[in-house]
Amino acid sequence: MRATVIHGAGDVRVEQVADAALLEPTDAIVRVSLTCVCGSDLWPYKSMGADEQGQRIGHEFIGVVEETGSAVTGLQRGDLVVSPFTYSDGECEFCRESLHTSCVQGGIWGSPGNDGAQGEAVRVPVADGTLVKLPVEPDDALLPSLLTLADVFPTGHHAAVSAGVRKGDTVAVVGDGAVGVSGVLAASRLGAERIVIMGRHTDRTDLAREFGATDVIPERGAEGVERLRELTGGQGAHAVLECVGTGDSLSMALRLARDGGGVGYVGVPQDGEGVDVREIFMRNVALGGGVCPARAYIEELMPDVLSGKIQPGRVFDHTTDLDGVPEGYRRMADRESLKTLVRP
Amino acid sequence: MRATVIHGAGDVRVEQVADAALLEPTDAIVRVSLTCVCGSDLWPYKSMGADEQGQRIGHEFIGVVEETGSAVTGLQRGDLVVSPFTYSDGECEFCRESLHTSCVQGGIWGSPGNDGAQGEAVRVPVADGTLVKLPVEPDDALLPSLLTLADVFPTGHHAAVSAGVRKGDTVAVVGDGAVGVSGVLAASRLGAERIVIMGRHTDRTDLAREFGATDVIPERGAEGVERLRELTGGQGAHAVLECVGTGDSLSMALRLARDGGGVGYVGVPQDGEGVDVREIFMRNVALGGGVCPARAYIEELMPDVLSGKIQPGRVFDHTTDLDGVPEGYRRMADRESLKTLVRP
Numbered sequence A, B: 001m002r003a004t005v006i007h008g009a010g011d012v013r014v015e016q017v018a019d020a021a022l023l024e025p026t027d028a029i030v031r032v033s034l035t036c037v038c039g040s041d042l043w044p045y046k047s048m049g050a051d052e053q054g055q056r057i058g059h060e061f062i063g064v065v066e067e068t069g070s071a072v073t074g075l076q077r078g079d080l081v082v083s084p085f086t087y088s089d090g091e092c093e094f095c096r097e098s099l100h101t102s103c104v105q106g107g108i109w110g111s112p113g114n115d116g117a118q119g120e121a122v123r124v125p126v127a128d129g130t131l132v133k134l135p136v137e138p139d140d141a142l143l144p145s146l147l148t149l150a151d152v153f154p155t156g157h158h159a160a161v162s163a164g165v166r167k168g169d170t171v172a173v174v175g176d177g178a179v180g181v182s183g184v185l186a187a188s189r190l191g192a193e194r195i196v197i198m199g200r201h202t203d204r205t206d207l208a209r210e211f212g213a214t215d216v217i218p219e220r221g222a223e224g225v226e227r228l229r230e231l232t233g234g235q236g237a238h239a240v241l242e243c244v245g246t247g248d249s250l251s252m253a254l255r256l257a258r259d260g261g262g263v264g265y266v267g268v269p270q271d272g273e274g275v276d277v278r279e280i281f282m283r284n285v286a287l288g289g290g291v292c293p294a295r296a297y298i299e300e301l302m303p304d305v306l307s308g309k310i311q312p313g314r315v316f317d318h319t320t321d322l323d324g325v326p327e328g329y330r331r332m333a334d335r336e337s338l339k340t341l342v343r344p
Helices: A039-047 A143-150 A152-163 A178-189 A202-210 A221-231 A247-256 A294-306 A322-333 B039-047 B143-150 B152-163 B178-189 B202-210 B221-231 B247-256 B294-306 B322-333
Strands: A002-008 A011-016 A028-036 A061-068 A080-083 A121-124 A170-174 A194-198 A215-217 A237-242 A257-265 A286-289 A318-320 A340-342 B002-008 B011-016 B028-036 B061-068 B080-083 B121-124 B170-174 B194-198 B215-217 B237-242 B257-265 B286-289 B318-320 B340-342
Touching: A002 A039, A002 A322, A011 A322, A028 A080, A028 A143, A039 A322, A061 A121, A061 A143, A080 A143, A143 A152, A143 A294, A152 A170, A152 A178, A152 A237, A152 A257, A152 A286, A152 A294, A170 A178, A170 A247, A178 A194, A178 A202, A178 A237, A194 A202, A194 A221, A202 A215, A215 A221, A221 A247, A237 A247, A247 A257, A318 A322, A322 A340, B002 B039, B002 B322, B011 B322, B028 B080, B028 B143, B039 B322, B061 B121, B061 B143, B080 B143, B143 B152, B143 B294, B152 B170, B152 B178, B152 B237, B152 B257, B152 B286, B152 B294, B170 B178, B170 B247, B178 B194, B178 B202, B178 B237, B194 B202, B194 B221, B202 B215, B215 B221, B221 B247, B237 B247, B247 B257, B318 B322, B322 B340
Parallel strands: A170 A194, A170 A237, A194 A215, A237 A257, A257 A286, A318 A340, B170 B194, B170 B237, B194 B215, B237 B257, B257 B286, B318 B340
Antiparallel strands: A002 A011, A028 A061, A028 A121, A028 A340, A061 A080, A286 B286, B002 B011, B028 B061, B028 B121, B028 B340, B061 B080
16 A cells, blocks of 8 residues: 655655554554644654654544454444544543543554554554544545544644633634644634634634634734733733744743633644743643543534534645645645645 | 841841831731741742841731721731731732732732731731631630641642642652641642652651651652652552752652643742653643642631641741741751741
């Protein structure tokens, strides 16, 4: 079969790889209908050292179950499913606490020994726990929005939940990437009254407005903080969603928060710059978040996608096939696209 | 009147100062019955630059109302009261949200323009909002325990609440100072099942055991983390109370937490060493806490003190009069005493 392999910074190739095949009785093989490129895929795309062997990549997909191991009981050939970006057994102590990313049998697509999602098919470990059936036909127009349940929309939602967004709140969102605008949508869905997106790319902040943002602040750093304080009677935001992952953005997020407020961070930390708690000690600002346990949120979020109440799939502004994946990376890295949808 | 003034590291003096006097109609004058020295007083005692003018110090007191301004309605001469370590109006948006430390009219004892608590009397701004009447006689044996409601016990409680301690939890407490052992007592009161104190001073960890600690780990850093993991089936603690305030202790606290757990930090951050969120991103460990809004907790905690159910005043292991305050500082700095009680 064919799948995407990353060999280093700027070097993404679509190659012939070993067919996805059952290894364990709890596995399923899923033929990929729809996958996409994630902002977090851009980190290795920007910085990975050259590696001739390469590494499979991609972690978001919808597909059709093609084969199931003997111990799989909840799925059958032909089921249309969405997979969260990590697999998990659904049974361990952590899964039962809705922290599927800490599953004792868990793992992530594209890591050594695991297929990546940007390919024709994926072997899914602990398939019963991992996959969620979709009650639509494989050609349904909702599929792109349902695909966002794999990662980007739950990740925005996780930022909002971790920041403690409540009805009526003023929320600030740091970052206008696909996660940031998804965070706007999630905050709006949770009843935030005022949602300020901190971003400077008009096409993205325009989408954020359609997702519920009431204000846009293009300034960064101290100037951005000052602008938000002007908008909020000097107080800052009840909840801040940090959707970038640098020390600067996290530091800014902490300063944007109102006393007693919360910051939910979901941007994968890149530079190891530390959080100076002296910035928040006197103000009791809490910091929550981390890698999103997407599996925990899918059932909660799906009804609003199915009903059309929310359209998180609007983050996709470019569609290609498997051959177009390298170009999809380039476009996203050059900010020509917000998020690339792939139909293998 | 006489009061304590700090003039620099190691230089605490009891001096003649201006009598506490009403300045605003919302003020009250309180004659101090009982005060004490706080671990946070030791930071300037260890590091403050020489200052001939000096600075008033001390922020925990119980006393008797001596005089009230014309706008004070809830207090009268002769009332026995406890004061939290910050004053607050009780009426602003933040006070109504139980974040009295962010009160728009708030402040802290010993700061410029404010009396310190380690003296004969204190002018209390916004007295109706700040002071809490005590339903006991001025010579009641419970007074030392009631004095802990000013700071040290609510601060331990704030760490526990901010860490998200719940019934049945495994809790780790970093630091065996007065706040740490108070955190043990608070976690026990909230129903924690297993409480591990990280500390190496036997007299203090013995008190922690009497307050509810089930285990003591004297090792620090990676070794201490390893020991806790051994005790908890490899998982770590559901909730970690950081009661020291250095970068090392906070970093250790983050590593002690179980995936999905929480760290409540109340140690005043001293060294500005940053929190590396890469230590917690994949594990979704949350960080909460900050300066304790003691005023918010006093009514909740007082009944258990009055009933004798808890005895937080056991942190006091040395009692002196006003003249003995400098010696009280020295004893605490040299770890000869856990906490010094002062009867002016």
